[in-house]
Amino acid sequence: MIYNKLSDFAENFLWGASTSAYQVEGAWNEDGKSPSIIDMYKHPEGYADFTIASDHYHRFREDIALFAKMGLKAYRFSIAWTRIIPEDNQKINKLGVEHYRDVIAECKKYNIEPIVTMYHFDLPWYLEEKGGWLNRETIDRFEEYCKVLFTEYGKDIKYWLTINEQNTMILHPGAIGTPPNKPLPTKKELYQMNHHMMLAQARVMKLCHKLCPNAKIGPALNLTAMYAETCKPEDAIAAHNWEVLRCWNFADVPVFGFYHPLAVKYLEDRDLMPEIQPDDKQTLLNAKPDFIAMNYYSTATIAASQGNASDVSARAGDQQIMLGEQGVYRAAENPYVAKSQYGWVIDPTGFRYTLRKVYERYRLPILITENGIGASDKLEEDGTIHDLYRIDFYEKHLLAMKEAITDGVDMLGYCPWAALDVVSTHQGYAKRYGFLYVDRDEQDLKQMKRIEKDSFYWYQKTIAENGKNI
Ligand code: BGP
Numbered sequence: 001m002i003y004n005k006l007s008d009f010a011e012n013f014l015w016g017a018s019t020s021a022y023q024v025e026g027a028w029n030e031d032g033k034s035p036s037i038i039d040m041y042k043h044p045e046g047y048a049d050f051t052i053a054s055d056h057y058h059r060f061r062e063d064i065a066l067f068a069k070m071g072l073k074a075y076r077f078s079i080a081w082t083r084i085i086p087e088d089n090q091k092i093n094k095l096g097v098e099h100y101r102d103v104i105a106e107c108k109k110y111n112i113e114p115i116v117t118m119y120h121f122d123l124p125w126y127l128e129e130k131g132g133w134l135n136r137e138t139i140d141r142f143e144e145y146c147k148v149l150f151t152e153y154g155k156d157i158k159y160w161l162t163i164n165e166q167n168t169m170i171l172h173p174g175a176i177g178t179p180p181n182k183p184l185p186t187k188k189e190l191y192q193m194n195h196h197m198m199l200a201q202a203r204v205m206k207l208c209h210k211l212c213p214n215a216k217i218g219p220a221l222n223l224t225a226m227y228a229e230t231c232k233p234e235d236a237i238a239a240h241n242w243e244v245l246r247c248w249n250f251a252d253v254p255v256f257g258f259y260h261p262l263a264v265k266y267l268e269d270r271d272l273m274p275e276i277q278p279d280d281k282q283t284l285l286n287a288k289p290d291f292i293a294m295n296y297y298s299t300a301t302i303a304a305s306q307g308n309a310s311d312v313s314a315r316a317g318d319q320q321i322m323l324g325e326q327g328v329y330r331a332a333e334n335p336y337v338a339k340s341q342y343g344w345v346i347d348p349t350g351f352r353y354t355l356r357k358v359y360e361r362y363r364l365p366i367l368i369t370e371n372g373i374g375a376s377d378k379l380e381e382d383g384t385i386h387d388l389y390r391i392d393f394y395e396k397h398l399l400a401m402k403e404a405i406t407d408g409v410d411m412l413g414y415c416p417w418a419a420l421d422v423v424s425t426h427q428g429y430a431k432r433y434g435f436l437y438v439d440r441d442e443q444d445l446k447q448m449k450r451i452e453k454d455s456f457y458w459y460q461k462t463i464a465e466n467g468k469n470i
Contacts (some may be wrong), residue, residue: 007406009467010047013414014113015459016074017067017435020088020120020164022050023422025080027057031095035087036122037132041177047428047442054422054438055448060103062450066436067419068110070456071463075112076369076415077103078120078164085145088126097152104156115369115415116157116410118146118204119218120164121176124279129211133193134185144202147207154212161293161369162219167250168222170194172321176425188272195274198253202287205254209287216290219254220369223247223294225354226325227301229332235303238329241266242302245328248361251292255362266328269407290363291412295370299350301334315343340373342431371397372417374424374431377453385437385453394455398462398470420450436458 022028022038028051029035043049056063067075083096108116119142127138149160168175170193173184185193200218208217226243228235241262248262258281259267267273300323305311311330315321323331338346346437351371358366373393377385394416405411420436428442437451462469 001112001407003403003406006402009402009405010411011466013411013466014074014115014415014469015463016072016076016113016115016415016426017070017419017459018076018415018417019056019419019422020078020117020122021080022120022122022420023425024054024055024420025057025075026050026052026055028052030057031083032086033080033083033096034046035170036080036176037083037125037128037179039124040125040128041179041182044426044428044455047426047430048423050423052439052445053407054420056420057099059448059450061106063420063436064103064106066450066452067112070435072112072419073139074115074159074413074415075107075419075463076115076161077146078117078122079149079319080122080163081119081145081303082122082124083425084148085249085298086140088130088409089146090141094382097148100153104153107157112301112356113159114157115159115161115367116149116153117161117164117369118149119162121169127141128179131194134189136196139196139200139203140293142301144206144463146204147211150208150211151313154215154287157212158215159291159367160212160217161209162254162289163197164205164220164369165222165295166197166201166219167246168413169247171198172434175321184266187270191267191272191417192274195276198406199280199283201254202284205289212237218289218291218293218364218367219251221247221250221294221370222370223251223358224293224296225357227299227302227334227350228424229303229334230379232304235302235332238304240303242300242325242329244298245325250361251358253284254287254289254293255364257281278347289364291367291469292358293367293369294358295417296354296368297344297352297371298335299334299347300345301439303330303332306330311372316371342374342427344374346373346393348400351397352400352404352407353374353411355401356407359404359409368401368414368416370415372419372433374427374433376430377432379437379439383451385451387453387455390453390455391458395470396464399435402467442451 226239228239249260264380312324418433421438424431435456
């Protein structure tokens with residue numbers, strides 16, 4: 001659709017930016033924090049680990065002051081479960097609670113809306129040792145932990161996110177690390193974990209509405225539209241297969257309260273159906289999100305399965321991520337999109353297309369909780385960072401979002417990844433995402449000085465003009 005005039009961003013549009021606890025905080029064993037699975041997993045050799053990261057735990061005041069200078073209206077961060085409840089005895093760690101109270105107060109000081117992810121990949125290790133998400137008890141533990149958050153911070157938090165990228169954790173379990181001396185879970189186990197996470201999420205959404213009636217809560221999924229490689233009908237079926245199994249099945253359950261019918265058939269056919277207890281269906285039906293939080297990086301292009309092992313291949317530039325599934329779909333190349341230095345597809349029009357599909361399907365407001373480009377930014381001798389590729393990426397994605405708003409999509413806000421440089425899950429500080437450069441190398445911490453990149457000033461101007469320059 002080509003319009004005569006594009007809609008403006010709403011006056012109260014949440015211009016924000018994101019981080020997650022384990023990628024930015026450091027202080028991995030300070031003030032009573034216990035290890036999470038991320039702290040215990042084997043991380044890629046040669047790259048920075050998560051023990052110190054960007055030292056945001058100690059420097060959050062300085063960082064939030066810089067976010068305010070950039071003009072942020074929202075800051076999406078995650079709370080580390082292991083700071084709040086570090087041990088299996090369920091005792092609350094006062095220092096952990098105080099830390100996030102201070103972070104929230106600092107945001108409020110500058111009128112920055114704190115948006116809290118309650119769980120961003122960092123399950124407590126003590127729960128993992130008892131089976132992690134395979135153990136139904138983890139559902140209770142998650143609810144108890146979230147209850148602490150609602151009780152402690154409920155009056156200050158308007159937007160809660162339940163679980164970050166549940167679909168990534170289930171479909172690409174190796175992507176967030178490998179457990180020491182243990183194989184990755186089987187597919188059957190993963191779908192059982194998925195079911196438990198769905199129940200945990202439903203219980204927590206319900207609890208939030210009870211304890212914090214003025215707050216809003218939603219899942220944060222990695223959503224993306226799929227293209228068929230050609231107009232061959234079999235390619236269209238394969239693209240739909242993967243769109244359902246990768247995206248809609250994960251968003252349907254929180255919104256509608258039941259699994260997608262195609263996913264049910266797939267799970268039954270392959271003997272992957274989780275064990276569902278009699279009350280589970282009602283638990284899922286009892287809860288509804290208020291919005292959909294969406295992480296968007298790339299689209300995917302899909303070809304028909306050939307029904308053999310050649311359907312599966314490693315993603316170009318990232319051997320950790322296997323794409324394709326025998327009898328379901330094959331990954332294909334798209335000649336019409338660009339790629340980042342790390343081989344990630346860059347597709348702003350796909351962003352508009354995905355937003356349309358998500359809104360058409362769920363009719364809930366959408367909050368973008370991640371979108372961005374990882375690159376090896378260069379600190380020049382004069383202390384500047386000219387990340388023009390990032391500005392270009394954001395300009396195009398914001399224009400696509402503006403077009404989606406014009407298409408009728410209800411957008412709450414935009415929190416790109418990342419507010420400042422964070423440890424990338426696989427490429428340390430070689431691959432950076434922030435508006436603020438953190439001056440450290442993989443091993444050499446230097447002073448960890450924060451330096452404003454060119455994209456910082458571009459975003460500052462964009463926010464000040466409420467996106468009118470887009
Ligand atoms: C998302 C995660 C983020 C972040 C981002 C970039 O899937 O939610 O935590 O890591 O991807 O990924 P990477 O660091 O691998 O480039």
